[in-house]
Amino acid sequence: MPEAIGGYFELELRTGLTPYPDAVGFNCARSALTALLQARAAPCLHLPHYICHAVVEAAQAAGSRLQPYAIDMKLELPQLPELDAGERLLYVNYFGLKDAYVEEVLAPHYGDRLIVDNSQALFSTPLPGIATLYSPRKFVGVADGGWLANPPDRLGTLPPSQSTHRFGALLGRLESSPEDHYLAFAEAEKALCLTPVSAMSNSTRRLLDSLDYTTIADRRKANFTYLREALDRYNQFEPGLTAVQAVALCYPLLLGSKAQTQHVRQALRTERIFIPCYWPEVADAAHSPDLERHLADCVLPLPVDQRYGHEHMQRLVDRVHWHMSTY
Numbered sequence: 001m002p003e004a005i006g007g008y009f010e011l012e013l014r015t016g017l018t019p020y021p022d023a024v025g026f027n028c029a030r031s032a033l034t035a036l037l038q039a040r041a042a043p044c045l046h047l048p049h050y051i052c053h054a055v056v057e058a059a060q061a062a063g064s065r066l067q068p069y070a071i072d073m074k075l076e077l078p079q080l081p082e083l084d085a086g087e088r089l090l091y092v093n094y095f096g097l098k099d100a101y102v103e104e105v106l107a108p109h110y111g112d113r114l115i116v117d118n119s120q121a122l123f124s125t126p127l128p129g130i131a132t133l134y135s136p137r138k139f140v141g142v143a144d145g146g147w148l149a150n151p152p153d154r155l156g157t158l159p160p161s162q163s164t165h166r167f168g169a170l171l172g173r174l175e176s177s178p179e180d181h182y183l184a185f186a187e188a189e190k191a192l193c194l195t196p197v198s199a200m201s202n203s204t205r206r207l208l209d210s211l212d213y214t215t216i217a218d219r220r221k222a223n224f225t226y227l228r229e230a231l232d233r234y235n236q237f238e239p240g241l242t243a244v245q246a247v248a249l250c251y252p253l254l255l256g257s258k259a260q261t262q263h264v265r266q267a268l269r270t271e272r273i274f275i276p277c278y279w280p281e282v283a284d285a286a287h288s289p290d291l292e293r294h295l296a297d298c299v300l301p302l303p304v305d306q307r308y309g310h311e312h313m314q315r316l317v318d319r320v321h322w323h324m325s326t327y
């Protein structure tokens with residue numbers, strides 16, 4: 001078909017800003033993982049207990065046997081397992097705070113047998129030769145999409161995908177409250193789980209190519225620093241975890257008990273401060289070690305994103321303090 005000339009306009013977006021122009025675009029990060037494992041024929045994948053069930057399902061869909069591993073309070077592996085031929089190890093760059101560990105410990109040890117899951121670390125650049133996953137919608141306003149940096153050679157052609165029907169919650173939140181569109185958001189997420197491995201849609205690709213990543217990163221860093229200075233003394237994570245120059249997903253505040261965490265999360269919600277839970281399925285799984293269960297129960301991932309500034313962070317800290325003190 002010849003290229004269209006004239007007629008009505010599409011949504012008008014800047015171009016040329018994508019952070020990972022060489023990465024392969026998928027409909028979501030889990031598709032990127034399934035395709036990677038299939039192309040590499042990995043019979044066994046070591047992956048953390050502390051991970052979202054979507055990743056577990058993506059690895060199972062590729063036919064890999066799963067070997068779960070435990071982490072410690074630094075969110076690191078207490079011992080590095082030896083890998084047999086064909087085995088891989090996936091590590092999550094938790095909250096976007098584990099760049100140094102990936103670069104200085106895991107990458108030198110495992111080389112290309114390491115898979116880095118940067119779904120929580122959009123701004124952490126891939127290391128040479130190491131397959132790296134991204135899930136941009138956890139950081140910016142797109143409805144779907146995933147990237148695989150340093151893909152294998154034999155990835156094959158991906159079927160196309162479309163996102164038009166998933167824009168409802170994104171547009172809705174521009175026009176009215178998030179509560180009004182939460183159902184549409186949750187349904188779009190559920191439907192995305194059921195879509196087969198496919199390429200990133202053109203609309204998502206164009207949106208991701210139009211964003212001001214420098215401003216986004218600066219705002220996240222400033223917000224993270226604000227929360228770190230205000231809340232580190234209450235945080236049961238070691239101070240080293242948050243003492244990094246990173247563009248984080250969130251500020252992870254680890255509290256002492258499940259009951260206190262539930263109290264604070266619920267109280268914040270009544271004030272329209274919405275804090276997710278990573279990941280309820282880990283807390284519920286019978287095989288989860290105690291620490292992973294504790295993390296799933298007791299981490300409050302506080303938002304530091306680019307929509308917010310100093311005054312929002314002040315309110316957030318004030319309300320967190322208050323609800324911690326009233327427990």
Ligand SMILES: Cc1ncc(COP(=O)(O)O)c(C=O)c1O
Nearest residue numbers: 028029030052054092117119135
């Ligand atoms: C650590 C991690 N990796 C990967 C994924 C999957 O990302 P996507 O929803 O883009 O498939 C998730 C999902 O929430 C996640 O938490």
